[in-house]
Amino acid sequence: MEKQQIAVIDLGTNTFHLLIVSIDEHQHFHLLHRERKAVMIGRGGINLGLIKEEAQLRALAALDQFKEVIDQYQVEHVVATATSAFRNAHNGQELADRIYKATGIFIDIISGDTEADYIFHGVKAAMRLQDEKALIMDIGGGSVEFIICNADCVLWKYSFEIGAQRLLDRFQIEDPISQENIHDLLQYFDEELLSLTTAVSKYKPDTLIGASGTFDTLSDIYVIRETISVDPDASELPLSYEHYIGIHQELNQKNHEQRLKIPGMVDMRADMIVVASWLIHFVLEKYHIRQIRVSAYALKEGLLQCATKQLIANQ
Numbered sequence: 271m272e273k274q275q276i277a278v279i280d281l282g283t284n285t286f287h288l289l290i291v292s293i294d295e296h297q298h299f300h301l302l303h304r305e306r307k308a309v310m311i312g313r314g315g316i317n318l319g320l321i322k323e324e325a326q327l328r329a330l331a332a333l334d335q336f337k338e339v340i341d342q343y344q345v346e347h348v349v350a351t352a353t354s355a356f357r358n359a360h361n362g363q364e365l366a367d368r369i370y371k372a373t374g375i376f377i378d379i380i381s382g383d384t385e386a387d388y389i390f391h392g393v394k395a396a397m398r399l400q401d402e403k404a405l406i407m408d409i410g411g412g413s414v415e416f417i418i419c420n421a422d423c424v425l426w427k428y429s430f431e432i433g434a435q436r437l438l439d440r441f442q443i444e445d446p447i448s449q450e451n452i453h454d455l456l457q458y459f460d461e462e463l464l465s466l467t468t469a470v471s472k473y474k475p476d477t478l479i480g481a482s483g484t485f486d487t488l489s490d491i492y493v494i495r496e497t498i499s500v501d502p503d504a505s506e507l508p509l510s511y512e513h514y515i516g517i518h519q520e521l522n523q524k525n526h527e528q529r530l531k532i533p534g535m536v537d538m539r540a541d542m543i544v545v546a547s548w549l550i551h552f553v554l555e556k557y558h559i560r561q562i563r564v565s566a567y568a569l570k571e572g573l574l575q576c577a578t579k580q581l582i583a584n585q
Contacts, residue, residue, distance in 0.1 A: 279350035283411030354412025382429025392572030434542035490534035
């Protein structure tokens with residue numbers, strides 16, 4: 271196989287990601303470009319099954335900029351997927367068609383099941399999974415994927431449409447979050463995650479592996495606070511159960527402006543991280559899990575693994 275370049279685009283509910291790598295003759299990846307844009311296409315319409323026009327314009331602007339970068343690197347192979355906000359909006363395919371017409375980039379709107387598969391492949395590429403069972407959790411703006419796995423395979427997976435943007439819109443969260451909000455959230459999680467509870471009871475995972483935005487931010491807060499040095503290319507990020515609990519308590523006590531001042535906080539995540547953290551807390555306490563690991567890889571890296579295998583197979 272001669273050296274090739276491939277671009278992967280992940281169109282999430284909150285963030286659009288672009289990843290460009292070259293693949294050498296030994297099938298090793300070499301990072302050329304990594305970029306993310308806070309597009310927030312779910313804002314204002316996610317629970318209505320609608321991507322609003324202003325959100326569509328933000329999406330088109332982001333893809334135009336991604337296309338410029340892809341062209342600069344002269345990438346021949348481009349793979350792009352869209353997730354919860356697209357698949358649940360009645361105009362999701364319309365936006366995908368609009369993007370294709372403007373940029374020539376074909377958007378594959380994937381199912382929650384496929385999304386969970388890609389996340390598993392991304393996490394597996396990021397870290398050495400132990401022989402014991404783990405529960406992977408990826409909190410997006412629209413959906414949350416849970417995957418129970420061991421080092422070899424997926425034992426159970428499911429995509430729940432309870433992402434952080436949906437929760438914010440549904441529960442009208444006060445600032446700081448109120449005890450009534452917390453009660454309502456925990457009751458909702460208990461009801462919505464019944465199938466997860468059954469699966470956890472069956473497989474008994476003892477480690478939570480977090481992937482994507484919320485966990486990235488929690489790790490960033492932790493490493494800054496503890497002055498931990500992290501390799502920018504690291505595929506696994508630091509976070510302990512004990513320090514997570516401390517950060518969680520702090521998030522609940524502070525209002526929006528105070529949370530923004532926490533070193534490591536990302537502006538767009540300052541509100542969503544509160545409800546996302548309550549979901550993490552629910553999982554840890556409900557299922558008696560006391561070990562946390564954080565994967566720096568998620569959907570886009572899993573998509574890259576699968577797209578590369580397909581590319582090689584086709585040659």
